[in-house]
Amino acid sequence: MSILDIPELANLLASYLSLLDLSICIRVSKSWNYTFVPHIWHIIPPPASIFMAQSTHESAELLRLATRSDFLAAQQQPQDSSQGINNKAACSATTTTTTATVDPTQDSTSPEPTEQELLLHLLKYCPNLQSLHLDQWSGTNADLDFWRTFARDVVPSLVQFRVEFTYQCPNREKPYTGPVTVSIPPILIDKCSSMMNQLTIPYTNVFLETSLQEQEQDQDVEAAAMVSISNEAIEDAGEENEDPAGNEESLELAECTKLRRLEIDNSTASSLRLLADALRTGLPNVDEIEISYGDHYNDEFVADAVVASVLSANRKGWRNVSLPTLDTLSSEALVQHSTTLESLQVRNTPGFTSAQMCQILSTSPYLHTFMILSEGECVEPHVSHILAEDFIDLDPVTNSLRPWPCVSTLKLFRAKILGIPRPDITQTHYGCTRGEPAVGNGEEGNGAVVLQETHSGQGRELQAHVYERLSSFTRLKVLGLGHDDRDFGNENNFVEEPSGAWVLGDQAYQYECLEMSLDSGLQKLETLKDLEEVNVFRMATCVGVQEVKWMTKAWPRLVSVEGLNADTNEERAETWLRRYCPGILSNPCSFEL
Structure with missing residues (x-):
């Protein structure tokens, strides 16, 4: 009896073989051919070259x-x-x-058949088709009959369907995405069977075609962005001259019982209100949401209360949340989902308090991503920070750290931890006394208060406890305590040093932070054996050569140390790292043009 006579073992063996191995196996004998041929066609590789793509x-x-x-x-x-x-x-x-x-x-x-007629004719030969991706198809009102026929005859049997709408402008050589009439997505959604688990309809403009006379009428036409559905992704891309037919879209969404994830881009307050209504009345399985406002730097046109209504409307509990802004009301709504939260990514946090952040960290048993710092945005977001005493969360009875449930799950942590007195820092990087603004855009601002120790050694005590808390995250891969979002292109952001040189100012530079030195207790982080990336951008650290030597030994998987060279010690550390550990990426911090 051969192993091939047991289908379960044969299938297990085949799963470990490459395409080359399988091609050899099928030539051994007829029985081997019969067993391994089906596995060759499980995955068809994409074209490997331009010649194959042309073929x-x-x-x-x-x-x-x-x-x-x-x-x-x-x-x-x-x-x-x-x-x-x-x-x-x-x-x-x-x-x-x-x-x-x-x-x-x-x-x-x-008559010459249209592309739409040819597609419908071809699909008649595919009665068992389950997955279909249509690229560059028109979605205007003139195409409604085609999409109705397509939805009636093809969509009910599909399990996965993706369509990309395009429009050929007479003055353009290539078609571009959109526009799409508001009627088409509901037509497709309405014919989806209970087996449909992925329906993705990305587009840039959902619109209602109107006459010129109607467009000239002095009326406000409120946009109501449509949302495509998918168990994996939903892409919603804005609005332009849409009809306020919000109730229909809300009802359509509410019927999408298999929907799990929402991705919403370029949305307005009205479209988010529709989404909140749909979450209250249906969408029982949605637990992931990503909201962005496209290229807009000013997010204030979407009220905090509207975002809060979307977060509060979910009945299942959010698992993954990605937002451009968390203000007061939306922060309060988010905290209510801390027990189910697995991933949190936010760029702007004007209303996210230190207590709320620690509430999420201390009550989320599944949390693996906590990121409230963004890189490379070239904007000036409101970035909240965690106070060291909140992060330590000391039990006054036992004088020990309270246990947090995410210690065994957290893999990515990016947040500022401040509130640590640093008596060792009396001057800024520009030679000014701390608390006094430099000429131009002062890096600490007018009237900045320098945190003082209540007793000698308090700063080091707090740092030891913060290191202890961080050391409990034994699966941590990314430790981002700093970030860089400065705008080098804005001349108003530059300040004059005492020497007369003009350098980029930095209002968000961290002085009341961890030293990241061995003297302050850095060695407590030796438990982070999975750590791959450390970020100390724009932080007043005391990292030197000894510290980076220790990092390379204590963290065997380290691949990146970002933010060194702010002062002489860090410059030496960065130089040593480049010379003796070239495999570890060193991304230094710069304060000059």
Whole structure:
């Protein structure tokens, strides 16, 4: 008895073999061929070169020509459609014969079929089709009949469907995405069967076609952004002259019982209100949401209360949340989902308090990503920070750290931890006394208060406890305590040093932070064996050569140390790292042009 006689073991063995291995196995014997051939076709690799891609394009063109010939033949010789489909599906030679014998140029009166007609004709031969991706298809009102037919005849059998709408402008060589009439997405959604688990309809403009006279009427047309559905992704991309038919879209969304994730881009307050209504009345399985406002730096046009209503409307509990802004009301709404939260990513946090952040960290048993710092935005967001005493969360009875449930799950932590007195820092990097602004845009601002120790050694005590808390996150891969979002292109952000040189000012520079030195207790982080990235951008650290030597030994998976060279010690550390550990990426911090 061979191992191949046991299908479960044979399938397990085949799963470990490459395509080359499988191609060898099928030539061993007939029984091996019978066993391993099906596994070769589980995955068809993409074209490996431009020549193969060109060959794929030529094959697609041949398929189109064959479909066109067969379509014209069907027009010339009407026959029972069901019989014809079954016969041609059973024997591929029939289609080849029809293509070879029918010359579409013989009947000059036959109208040229449209791409839409050819697609519907081709899909008649695919009654068991489950996954379909349509690229560059028109979605205007003139195409409604096609999409109604497509939704009726094709969509019900699909499990996965993705369509990308395009529009060919007369003055452009290539088509571009959009616009899409507001009627099409509901037509497609309405015909989805209970087996549909992925329906993605990305677009830039959902609109209602109106006459010029209607457009000139002095009325406010409120935008109501549509949302596509998918178990994996939802993409919503803004609005332009839409009809306020919000109730219909809300009802359509509420019926999407398999929907799990929402991705919403360029949305307005009205579209988010519709989404909140849909969450209250349906969408029982949605637990992931990503909201962005496109290229807008000013997010104030979407009220905090509207975002809060979306967060509060979820009945299942959010798992993954990605937002551009968390203000007072939305922060309060988010905290209510801390027990289910797995990932939190926010760029702007004007209303996210230290207590709320620690409430999430201390009550989220599944949390693996906590990120409230963004990189490379070149904007000036309101970035909240965690106070060291809140982060330590000391039990006054036992004088020990309270246990947090995310210690075994947290892998990415990016947040500022401040509130640590640093008596060792009396001057800024520009030679000014701390608390006094430099000439120009002062890095600490007018009237900045320098935190003082209540007793000698308090700063080091707090740091030891913060290190202890961080050391409990034993699965941590990314430790981001600093970040860089400065705008080098804005001349108003530069300040004058005492030497007379002009350098980039930094209002958000961290002085009341961890030293990240061995003297302050850095060695407590030796438990972070999975750590890959450390970020200390714009932080007043005391990292030197000894510290980076210790990091390379204590953290065997380290691949990146970002933010060194702010002072002489860090410059030496960064130089040593580049010389002796070239495999570790060193991204230094710069304060000059």
